[in-house]
Amino acid sequence: MKGIVFSEFNEMVEANYSPDIADKIIVESDLPSGGAYTTVGTYDHEELLTLARRLSRETGTEAAIVIRRxxxxxxxxxxxxxxxxxxxxxxxxxxxxxxxxxxxxxxxxxxxxxxxxxxxxxxxxxxxxxxxxxxxxxxxxxxxxxxxxxxxxxxxxxxxxxxxxxxxxxxxxxxxxxxxx
Ligand code: HEM
CATH class of the missing domain: 3.90.1520.10 (H-NOX domain)
Known part of the structure; x- marks a missing residue:
């Protein structure tokens, strides 16, 4: 999946939750890419699902709702x-x-x-x-x-x-x- 989706995910988390939470879920997700996304790069779409599940655990918002947001x-x-x-x-x-x-x-x-x-x-x-x-x-x-x-x-x-x-x-x-x- 293109990096733009991941970088916008990060923006969305910073805006809807907080920059601290955005950083925390990236660190705790222990992603193969390390979580440093560039907009033109390509990354495993599973990483997005991992991030959504992490955020869900952190905030109580269902992962499906996170992806909809x-x-x-x-x-x-x-x-x-x-x-x-x-x-x-x-x-x-x-x-x-x-x-x-x-x-x-x-x-x-x-x-x-x-x-x-x-x-x-x-x-x-x-x-x-x-x-x-x-x-x-x-x-x-x-x-x-x-x-x-x-x-x-x-x-x-x-x-x-x-x-x-x-x-x-x-x-x-x-x-x-x-x-x-
Ligand atoms: C200006 C409008 C849009 C642009 C520029 C755009 C662009 C993109 C880009 C760059 C991706 C990522 C491709 C990849 O990860 O390799 C993507 C994926 C996707 N787009 Fe769009 N899109 C637009 C509108 C829409 C709309 C309105 C929908 C829904 C009705 C939609 C549904 C999706 C879905 C569901 C994916 C994820 C890939 C998948 O499900 O397999 N897009 N789009």
Whole structure:
């Protein structure tokens, strides 16, 4: 997984908890990389899960919630770092439609070794959309946080329901998104 995700994890922990806790969990996680991440480096995604579990033990916040918070934080950061992806788009649904066919395609050009999930989106009615996630890595919580962060950015109120399944090392989740007034 790209270093940017790890460095933003660190930022998120510093902002939501404290710089001391951020340092402490890195030391206590005893990571193969040592925890000194550069944004362009690539690291084992297991390290992110280890950090989330450590933070969970330290703070009592469930690890899944930690990863979701990271997703929300990343969505905010992406609007600052990559404003071009958001230009001319006015709704969460329109933006989510661009992830698989545009955003992650560009991410792969930038980072050829990126490990990206697959997404399929379908509009079910005027106010609803389904987004299907598929990955070799278990990051549906990250996807959910990213969706929530995008909804916040576009000012949409979404009701999100999710069903998960995993088989043959493939993680699949379906998100049903409903716009509420
Ligand atoms: C401007 C918007 C976005 C940018 C720049 C972006 C970029 C990235 C990058 C750099 C990675 C790391 C790849 C790696 O670790 O090798 C990643 C992974 C990921 N992205 Fe995006 N992304 C964006 C939006 C989204 C959105 C809206 C979603 C969810 C709907 C999403 C879902 C994910 C997930 C779940 C992963 C983790 C890898 C996996 O599950 O296998 N991304 N993305």
């Amino acid at each position: 990271l997703g929300r934080h990343l969505a905010r950061r992406f609007t600052e770092l990559y404003p071009g992806f958001f230009d001319g788009i006015t709704s969460t649904f329109d933006f989510l439609d661009t992830i698989e066919r545009h955003v992650h395609v560009e991410v792969r050009k930038l980072y050829p070794d990126a490990e990206l999930p697959r997404f399929l989106t379908e509009r079910t009615d005027e106010n609803s959309m389904a987004m299907h996630y598929q990955s070799r890595r278990p990051f549906a919580d990250l996807a959910q946080g990213l969706i929530e962060g995008c909804a916040e950015h576009f000012g949409d109120r979404l009701e999100i329901t999710r069903t998960d399944s995993a088989a043959d090392d493939l993680y699949k989740s379906s998100f049903n998104l409903k716009r509420v007034a």
